[in-house]
Amino acid sequence: xxxxxxxxxxxxxxxxxxxxxxxxxxxxxxxxxxxxxxxxxxxxxxxxxxxxxxxxxxxxxxxxxxxxxxxxxxxxxxxxxxxxxxxxxxxxxxxxxxxxxxxxxxxxxxxxxxxxxxxxxxxxxxxxxxxxxxxxxxx
Amino acid sequence: xxxxxxxxxxxxxxxxxxxxxxxxxxxxxxxxxxxxxxxxxxxxxxxxxxxxxxxxxxxxxxxxxxxxxxxxxxxxxxxxxxxxxxxxxxxxxxxxxxxxxxxxxxxxxxxxxxxxxxxxxxxxxxxxxxxxxxxxxxxxxxxxxxxxxxxxxxxxxxxxxxxxxxxxxxxxxxxxxxxxxxxxxxxxxxxxxxxxxxxxxxxxxxxxxxxxxxxxxxxxxxxxxxxxxxxxxxxxxxxxxxxxxxxxxxxxxxxxxxxxxxxxxxxxxxxxxxxxxxxxxxxxxxxxxxxxxxxxxxxxxxxxxxxxxxxxxxxxxxxxxxxxxxxxxxxxxxxxxxxxxxxxxxxxxxxxxxxxxxxxxxxxxxxxxxxxxxxxxxxxxxxxxxxxxxxxxxxxxxxxxxxxxxxxxxxxxxxxxxxxx
Numbered sequence: 001x002x003x004x005x006x007x008x009x010x011x012x013x014x015x016x017x018x019x020x021x022x023x024x025x026x027x028x029x030x031x032x033x034x035x036x037x038x039x040x041x042x043x044x045x046x047x048x049x050x051x052x053x054x055x056x057x058x059x060x061x062x063x064x065x066x067x068x069x070x071x072x073x074x075x076x077x078x079x080x081x082x083x084x085x086x087x088x089x090x091x092x093x094x095x096x097x098x099x100x101x102x103x104x105x106x107x108x109x110x111x112x113x114x115x116x117x118x119x120x121x122x123x124x125x126x127x128x129x130x131x132x133x134x135x136x137x138x139x
Numbered sequence: 140x141x142x143x144x145x146x147x148x149x150x151x152x153x154x155x156x157x158x159x160x161x162x163x164x165x166x167x168x169x170x171x172x173x174x175x176x177x178x179x180x181x182x183x184x185x186x187x188x189x190x191x192x193x194x195x196x197x198x199x200x201x202x203x204x205x206x207x208x209x210x211x212x213x214x215x216x217x218x219x220x221x222x223x224x225x226x227x228x229x230x231x232x233x234x235x236x237x238x239x240x241x242x243x244x245x246x247x248x249x250x251x252x253x254x255x256x257x258x259x260x261x262x263x264x265x266x267x268x269x270x271x272x273x274x275x276x277x278x279x280x281x282x283x284x285x286x287x288x289x290x291x292x293x294x295x296x297x298x299x300x301x302x303x304x305x306x307x308x309x310x311x312x313x314x315x316x317x318x319x320x321x322x323x324x325x326x327x328x329x330x331x332x333x334x335x336x337x338x339x340x341x342x343x344x345x346x347x348x349x350x351x352x353x354x355x356x357x358x359x360x361x362x363x364x365x366x367x368x369x370x371x372x373x374x375x376x377x378x379x380x381x382x383x384x385x386x387x388x389x390x391x392x393x394x395x396x397x398x399x400x401x402x403x404x405x406x407x408x409x410x411x412x413x414x415x416x417x418x419x420x421x422x423x424x425x426x427x428x429x430x431x432x433x434x435x436x437x438x439x440x441x442x443x444x445x446x447x448x449x450x451x452x453x454x455x456x457x458x459x460x461x462x463x464x465x466x467x468x469x470x471x472x473x474x475x476x477x478x479x480x481x482x483x484x485x486x487x488x489x490x491x492x493x494x495x496x497x498x499x500x501x502x503x504x505x506x507x508x509x510x511x512x513x514x515x516x517x518x519x520x521x522x523x524x525x526x527x528x529x530x531x532x533x534x535x536x537x538x539x540x541x542x543x544x545x546x547x548x549x550x551x552x553x554x555x556x557x558x559x560x
Contacts, residue, residue, distance in 0.1 A: 001358075035369055036366060037155070037362075037366065038362035038365035038366045038369075039362075041419070042415075081415075083358060083361075083362065085358070085359075088148065088150075088151040089155065092148070092155060
């Protein structure tokens with residue numbers, strides 16, 4: 001199974017603060033362990049929400065809202081995608097992450113497979129999905 | 140924490156830690172079987188203590204320390220009976236290690252080599268293929284005997300016996316705990332890759348209505364492949380195998396209809412292919428090619444699979460390239476089955492006549508006598524060429540040769556279609 005590991009934002013990450021050399025080294029080591037264990041499929045850190053944008057949908061109207069966004073604890077600072085054998089295994093791995101500052105929270109969510117969507121995913125939806133993903137892959 | 144939760148935590152910790160634990164112990168003891176026993180003993184102690192004492196902060200290090208203490212006891216005991224100098228040396232080495240800070244990190248530099256040794260030992264040629272598979276899943280996957288039994292649809296005592304025999308064989312033949320060097324390396328690595336690919340295929344070829352454990356075997360094999368790629372990054376065929384598994388696995392969910400009917404490659408809904416896996420597979424293939432491994436057995440098979448993945452629609456498939464890749468594969472790993480596949484690719488690229496010539500050349504191949512796909516492919520090509528009488532008899536022959544009822548039925552329908560026209 002795959003699990004998306006969501007690293008929530010902190011005041012520090014929102015301020016655009018980059019981890020120091022020691023923190024980077026520790027995180028690098030942790031990532032290396034994930035790769036060595038065959039767990040890591042991908043992982044990225046995000047720029048602060050001040051660099052981001054939101055698009056609100058209301059009826060036919062689309063409103064673009066530029067960051068930063070206020071509710072820091074609801075924001076994400078980064079994510080991993082892992083392949084593990086169970087949720088327990090993902091939890092066991094995240095406990096070992098060198099995530100330092102107090103109050104930091106990580107959310108783990110199992111990835112829904114296409115099949116989980118059942119009938120909602122018609123062949124047309126899937127075809128469209130595939131061509132999009134293909135274009136993403138080529139980009 | 141509730142006891143049931145603690146037990147699940149212990150099981151999970153075990154799956155993560157078992158390979159490192161066994162590998163580290165095996166280096167000290169020079170006996171993989173004994174190392175595995177000690178690791179299991181440490182697990183039993185954890186199961187006794189953690190539910191009351193709580194799970195330690197660094198559970199891996201805790202297990203290692205517990206197992207090491209027992210190892211030292213055993214070595215002392217061994218020396219009483221047999222004071223070989225070697226045993227003494229091991230003891231000293233072991234004692235020094237046991238008193239080092241109890242952080243698994245301290246061992247990190249060596250543990251990779253130990254894991255590699257463990258993989259090569261588990262797949263040692265002194266063992267039968269069944270033993271290699273069981274031992275690999277047990278020691279490197281952290282799977283329990285019941286889990287292995289369920290995955291391979293064999294009784295638990297059978298798996299237990301394979302593991303016991305494997306450990307005994309390794310001890311009796313005094314198989315050294317080492318990574319093979321020089322000219323031994325290539326065949327030994329090939330054996331390791333075969334074991335991993337066999338585990339993968341066991342999951343991949345499982346038929347419909349399968350137990351959860353079967354697709355999980357594919358994931359397990361891919362995980363082992365990735366681990367091996369990290370341990371032996373300079374070996375192109377390791378990347379070739381990882382590429383092959385990831386690309387094939389990307390099609391896993393598209394291979395069967397909701398009712399369990401198999402869907403052939405060209406009829407599959409490609410939107411259900413897993414693009415993350417195929418992209419990773421293509422990246423691994425590139426790595427194999429960069430390491431001058433483009434003509435490796437697994438790399439070539441991966442390159443063929445990659446042709447399908449790169450085609451957004453079945454009609455976009457680059458059959459000429461597939462045909463030439465099969466020709467290269469036939470040189471590296473000559474086999475009439477590869478030739479038959481090449482014939483199909485050639486027929487797709489150049490037309491049925493060209494394919495038929497190649498198939499006809501295989502007619503006398505003894506290895507293919509009784510192989511239903513030969514008349515099945517030949518029938519298909521004859522059908523496309525409008526030689527319906529010949530096509531019909533080929534389909535009928537194929538129908539009697541296959542052991543699969545559903546496939547036999549399909550072939551009879553095709554035979555009947557030759558008469559209708």
